[in-house]
Amino acid sequence: MQQPPTSHARLQAWVDEVAALTTPDRIVWCDGSESEWTGITDALVDSGALVRLDPAKKPNSFWARTDPGDVARVEERTFICSVDEADAGPTNNWMAPAEMKATMTELYRGCMRGRTMYVVPFCMGPLDAPQPMFGVELTDSPYVVASMRIMTRMGAEVLSALESSGADFVPALHSVGAPLEPGQQDVPWPCNETKYISHFPETREIWSFGSGYGGNSLLGKKCYALRIASVAARDEGWLAEHMLIMKLTSPEGRVRYIAGAFPSACGKTNLAMLEPTLPGWKVETVGDDIAWMRFGEDGRLWATNPEFGLFGVAPGTDFHTNPNAMRTLAQGNSIFTNVALTDDGDIWWEGMGSPPAHLTDWKNQDWTPSSDAPSSHPNSRFCTPIEQCPILAEEYHDPRGVPIDAILFGGRRKTTIPLVTEARDWVHGVYLGATLSSETTAAAVGQVGVVRRDPMAMLPFIGYHAGDYFQHWIDMAKGASGDAAKLPKVFYVNWFRRGEDGRFLWPGFGENSRVLKWIAERLDGRGEAVETAIGHVPTPDALDTTGLDISEADLAAALKVDRDEWLAEIPQVTEWFTKFGDKLPTVLWAELDALRARLTEAA
Numbered sequence: 357m358q359q360p361p362t363s364h365a366r367l368q369a370w371v372d373e374v375a376a377l378t379t380p381d382r383i384v385w386c387d388g389s390e391s392e393w394t395g396i397t398d399a400l401v402d403s404g405a406l407v408r409l410d411p412a413k414k415p416n417s418f419w420a421r422t423d424p425g426d427v428a429r430v431e432e433r434t435f436i437c438s439v440d441e442a443d444a445g446p447t448n449n450w451m452a453p454a455e456m457k458a459t460m461t462e463l464y465r466g467c468m469r470g471r472t473m474y475v476v477p478f479c480m481g482p483l484d485a486p487q488p489m490f491g492v493e494l495t496d497s498p499y500v501v502a503s504m505r506i507m508t509r510m511g512a513e514v515l516s517a518l519e520s521s522g523a524d525f526v527p528a529l530h531s532v533g534a535p536l537e538p539g540q541q542d543v544p545w546p547c548n549e550t551k552y553i554s555h556f557p558e559t560r561e562i563w564s565f566g567s568g569y570g571g572n573s574l575l576g577k578k579c580y581a582l583r584i585a586s587v588a589a590r591d592e593g594w595l596a597e598h599m600l601i602m603k604l605t606s607p608e609g610r611v612r613y614i615a616g617a618f619p620s621a622c623g624k625t626n627l628a629m630l631e632p633t634l635p636g637w638k639v640e641t642v643g644d645d646i647a648w649m650r651f652g653e654d655g656r657l658w659a660t661n662p663e664f665g666l667f668g669v670a671p672g673t674d675f676h677t678n679p680n681a682m683r684t685l686a687q688g689n690s691i692f693t694n695v696a697l698t699d700d701g702d703i704w705w706e707g708m709g710s711p712p713a714h715l716t717d718w719k720n721q722d723w724t725p726s727s728d729a730p731s732s733h734p735n736s737r738f739c740t741p742i743e744q745c746p747i748l749a750e751e752y753h754d755p756r757g758v759p760i761d762a763i764l765f766g767g768r769r770k771t772t773i774p775l776v777t778e779a780r781d782w783v784h785g786v787y788l789g790a791t792l793s794s795e796t797t798a799a800a801v802g803q804v805g806v807v808r809r810d811p812m813a814m815l816p817f818i819g820y821h822a823g824d825y826f827q828h829w830i831d832m833a834k835g836a837s838g839d840a841a842k843l844p845k846v847f848y849v850n851w852f853r854r855g856e857d858g859r860f861l862w863p864g865f866g867e868n869s870r871v872l873k874w875i876a877e878r879l880d881g882r883g884e885a886v887e888t889a890i891g892h893v894p895t896p897d898a899l900d901t902t903g904l905d906i907s908e909a910d911l912a913a914a915l916k917v918d919r920d921e922w923l924a925e926i927p928q929v930t931e932w933f934t935k936f937g938d939k940l941p942t943v944l945w946a947e948l949d950a951l952r953a954r955l956t957e958a959a
C-alpha cells in the first residue's frame with residue numbers, strides 16, 4: 357500500500373476532509389523546491405496568468421494582473437467568528453462560527469473542481485525557533501503558492517519539522533471560488549464576486565474564499581500573523597503587531613532597535629529600508645510589516661519578524677525614495693502585481709522617474725503619458741524575498757529577535773499631528789496608539805483619503821475586542837518585571853502634514869533619518885524638546901537640518917502644536933472611546949481628561 361503523504365494524522369485527516377468537500381482534480385504537496393517554483397511559474401506563464409519579465413532586467417520575475425475587482429483587502433468581507441459576539445468587539449464584522457462554517461461549506465462544495473489543490477506547509481518565523489509557528493494553507497491558486505514561497509518559509513523542511521515535532525498548526529483554507537467545468541477555458545485571474553475572509557479565533561482556523569489578492573489569500577500574513585496571532589498573544593502575554601522593525605546605528609556605533617506601527621500604505625516598508633541622508637547613520641532592516649514581540653528574561657520587549665518576504669506598495673518606490681527596495685527587486689525572483697509592463701519586458705509604476713512613451717497598464721491596455729488613469733493600480737505590489745535586501749540586519753535570522761528601544765506610531769494626516777512627539781510615559785503612549793488616526797489608502801477596498809481611527813495601525817487586524825486589546829497593551833507594563841525603564845519609549849510621527857497649498861511640509865523618506873536621530877538622542881537622555889500639552893516636541897533647533905532644503909516656516913509648521921486643531925480632536929476621541937463601553941480601560945479616559953485639561957490650561 358502507498359504511504360500517505362504525511363505521518364501527521366491531523367493534517368492528513370484535514371486534507372482528506374477538504375478534498376472531499378472541494379473535489380479538486382488533483383492534490384499536490386508542495387516541497388518548496390526550485391523545480392516546483394519553475395514548474396508552477398512556467399505553467400502560469402503558459403496559461404497567460406503571468407508574463408515573464410526580461411531576465412536581463414529582472415531575472416526569474418513575473419508580471420501579474422488581477423481581476424479589476426480583486427485589487428485590495430476587503431475589510432467589509434473580513435470576519436472574526438468568535439463564539440461570543442462580544443469577543444469580536446465593535447471594530448470587527450462578526451458571524452457565529454457555526455453559521456459562517458455552514459455558509460462557507462456550501463461555497464466550498466465542489467469549488468476546486470477542474471483545479472489542483474496545493475498543500476502548503478509553512479512556518480512563520482525561523483524554523484529553529486524554540487516553538488516554531490506552523491501553518492498549512494490549502495489553496496487552489498498556483499499564484500498563491502508561488503507568493504507563499506516568497507513570503508514564508510515553506511515546503512518539505514517545514515512538513516518534516518511539523519511531523520517530527522507532532523506540533524499543532526493553523527489550518528488555513530483558501531479557494532478562489534471559481535470551479536472549472538470540463539473543457540472550460542480558465543481566465544488569467546479566477547476569483548468570485550462573493551468573498552469571505554473568516555477567522556475562528558477559538559479554534560485558530562482561517563477560511564478564505566473568493567479573492568486571490570495577497571492580503572486576502574496569503575494566509576500566513578494578515579490572517580495568521582496578525583489576526584489569529586493577536587489572539588494567541590493576548591492569551592499568552594505577548595504582542596502581534598502591524599509594525600516594521602529596524603536597527604539604527606549612530607556614527608558613534610550606538611545601536612538602537614525601533615519598531616513602528618503605521619497603517620497600510622503609510623510608510624512602514626519605506627522607513628524599514630531607509631537610506632539616511634545624515635552622514636554616518638546606518639539603518640538595517642529586520643522587518644517591514646509584522647512584529648511579534650515577547651518579553652525576554654532581561655525584562656525587555658524583543659521583536660521578531662515572522663515573514664520571509666516583502667509584499668510592498670509599488671507606486672512611489674524608486675531610487676530617490678527607497679533605493680534599497682529597488683536594489684532588492686533588481687535581484688529578481690519577484691512577482692509584481694497590477695503594475696505596468698514596459699515594451700522591453702520590465703516593470704514601471706507611478707513615481708519611478710519619467711514615464712516611458714508606451715506601457716501596458718495594469719488592465720492590459722495601451723498606456724501613454726497622456727492617458728488619464730495611472731498605469732499601475734495605487735495598491736499594486738511587489739512580492740520579493742527579504743534575504744535579497746542589501747541592508748538586511750543579521751539579527752533578522754535570530755529567533756530571539758531584537759530588544760526594542762522605541763515604538764513609533766504614525767499615520768497619514770494632512771493637519772494637526774506634528775512631525776514627531778514623544779509620549780509622556782507608557783500609558784500616554786498607549787493612548788497615542790489607541791487614538792491613532794490616518795487617512796484611508798488604496799490598501800483596502802473603499803473610499804481613499806478619509807480620516808479614521810486606526811488604533812496601533814491594527815484596526816483591520818485585531819482578532820478580538822479592541823477594548824481588551826488596549827487593556828492588553830496597558831498590562832504589558834507589568835510584564836517588564838515591573839521596571840518601566842525597560843519598556844520601549846513611545847513616539848508619534850507624521851511624515852504627511854501639508855501646507856495650505858497642499859504640499860508635504862516635510863520631505864520624508866531618507867530625510868526621516870533626522871527624526872530618527874532626535875529619537876535616538878531622546879533615548880540617550882539628550883535632545884531638546886518642549887513639553888507641550890500633547891507630549892514632548894522637538895524645538896526647531898533640536899532637529900539636525902544640516903544640508904536640508906526646508907524653510908524655517910515649513911519646519912515650524914511641521915512641528916506646530918495647534919491648540920484649536922487638538923481641541924477639535926477631543927469630541928472625536930470621546931466618540932471613539934465611547935464605542936468600547938466599559939471595555940475601554942479607565943486609564944485611557946483619564947488620559948483624555950488630562951489632555952483636555954492641559955490644552956485648556958495652555959489657553
Ligand SMILES: Nc1nc2c(ncn2[C@@H]2O[C@H](COP(=O)(O)OP(=O)(O)OP(=O)(O)O)[C@@H](O)[C@H]2O)c(=O)[nH]1
Nearest residue numbers: 620621622623624625626669671672799851864865
Ligand atoms: N510623502 C511621503 N510619502 C511616503 C513616505 N514614506 C512612504 N511614503 C509613501 O507611502 C506609500 C506607502 O508606503 P509603504 O512604506 O509601502 O507603506 P507600508 O506601511 O509598508 O504599507 P503596507 O504594506 O500596506 O502595510 C508609498 O507610496 C510611499 O512612497 C514619506 O516619508 N513621505
Ligand SMILES: O=C([O-])CC(=O)C(=O)O
Nearest residue numbers: 429570571578620645799
Ligand atoms: O495585506 C496586504 O494586502 C498588504 C498590507 O501589508 C496591508 O494592507 O497592510
Ligand SMILES: [Mn+2]
Nearest residue numbers: 598620621645
Ligand atoms: Mn501591512
